[in-house]
Amino acid sequence: MTDTNRRDLFKGAAVTGLAAAATPAFAQGKAPLADPQTRFTSAPFPEQRQKWPALQRDMRPVPDCGEATYRGSGRLAGRKALVTGGDSGIGRAAVIAFAREGADVAINYYPTEEPDAQDVAKLLRAEGRKVVLIPGDLTDAKFCTDLIARANRELGGLDILVNNAAYQQSKASIAEISAEQFDRTMKTNVYAMFHLCKAAIPLMKPGASIINTGSVNSVDPGEELLDYATTKGAILIFTKGLAKQLGKKGIRVNMVAPGPVWTPLQVAGGQLSGTMGEFGQKTPLGRAGQPAELASLFVTLAETGTSFTSGSAFAATGGSGVL
Numbered sequence: 343m344t345d346t347n348r349r350d351l352f353k354g355a356a357v358t359g360l361a362a363a364a365t366p367a368f369a370q371g372k373a374p375l376a377d378p379q380t381r382f383t384s385a386p387f388p389e390q391r392q393k394w395p396a397l398q399r400d401m402r403p404v405p406d407c408g409e410a411t412y413r414g415s416g417r418l419a420g421r422k423a424l425v426t427g428g429d430s431g432i433g434r435a436a437v438i439a440f441a442r443e444g445a446d447v448a449i450n451y452y453p454t455e456e457p458d459a460q461d462v463a464k465l466l467r468a469e470g471r472k473v474v475l476i477p478g479d480l481t482d483a484k485f486c487t488d489l490i491a492r493a494n495r496e497l498g499g500l501d502i503l504v505n506n507a508a509y510q511q512s513k514a515s516i517a518e519i520s521a522e523q524f525d526r527t528m529k530t531n532v533y534a535m536f537h538l539c540k541a542a543i544p545l546m547k548p549g550a551s552i553i554n555t556g557s558v559n560s561v562d563p564g565e566e567l568l569d570y571a572t573t574k575g576a577i578l579i580f581t582k583g584l585a586k587q588l589g590k591k592g593i594r595v596n597m598v599a600p601g602p603v604w605t606p607l608q609v610a611g612g613q614l615s616g617t618m619g620e621f622g623q624k625t626p627l628g629r630a631g632q633p634a635e636l637a638s639l640f641v642t643l644a645e646t647g648t649s650f651t652s653g654s655a656f657a658a659t660g661g662s663g664v665l
Contacts, residue, residue: 388619424448441469442469514614549593601662
């Protein structure tokens with residue numbers, strides 16, 4: 343056999359071997375289609391109540407925040423993120439996704455939500471991620487400032503701020519909304535966002551990202567959520583205005599706008615008594631969303647790949663087409 347024939351033989355064998363090795367990898371990498379109508383339960387949720395702010399671990403069914411399903415690929419490696427309301431619901435889904443994408447994460451939550459916070463921290467720490475727990479009341483302006491300072495100190499920087507924590511109480515009429523409820527809703531949903539952003543911006547570098555959790559109520563207010571919807575409208579405008587200010591600093595600001603998503607907000611007064619079974623049933627997909635279905639939106643808005651996206655709102659409303 344000539345040298346040329348040997349080279350051709352070895353070349354052919356190498357190509358055949360690569361093809362054989364690649365075939366299983368491609369096969370294993372196939373992502374099966376999932377019908378969004380049936381990916382998660384469409385069964386009506388049972389009527390249930392918990393004292394505010396409620397615990398996710400005690401809900402029936404327990405919300406799916408991606409604990410067993412979210413798989414990261416290093417999209418946020420080395421980033422430092424603070425997520426308010428990160429112990430449960432949508433905030434928890436963002437925390438899990440951020441951590442599995444390589445970020446170190448600080449979680450803020452109301453002190454009585456400690457069991458939920460410990461649950462998610464235990465999960466992620468077992469996976470080798472850094473998780474800092476910082477309980478506290480966001481209606482306290484000083485705490486908001488201290489929260490940013492502590493997160494920055496314990497994480498070694500701050501690249502991502504997610505303003506997600508919210509207060510929601512359903513009332514059929516404005517006559518039923520007390521001044522105390524209105525004040526608490528405003529302070530939790532709007533004032534805290536203002537204080538946190540104001541404290542965080544001087545610490546953030548070009549490429550950093552602020553992500554606010556708005557709502558379908560930002561543009562289509564539910565009549566039983568007058569005060570809550572008012573704050574969500576404010577969050578939309580705040581997001582757009584702050585994005586204009588921070589463009590010259592290289593900091594992006596965007597908003598995720600959920601529709602009906604199964605979180606502790608709903609069982610802690612977020613739905614009128616007797617209506618839990620109706621929650622999410624009227625969406626075009628025929629069901630409420632699960633927090634896990636929003637996780638990728640937060641990751642996408644935090645990563646560099648969306649560097650030209652700022653001042654925008656991204657809906658996850660089950661097909662309502664409102665935003």
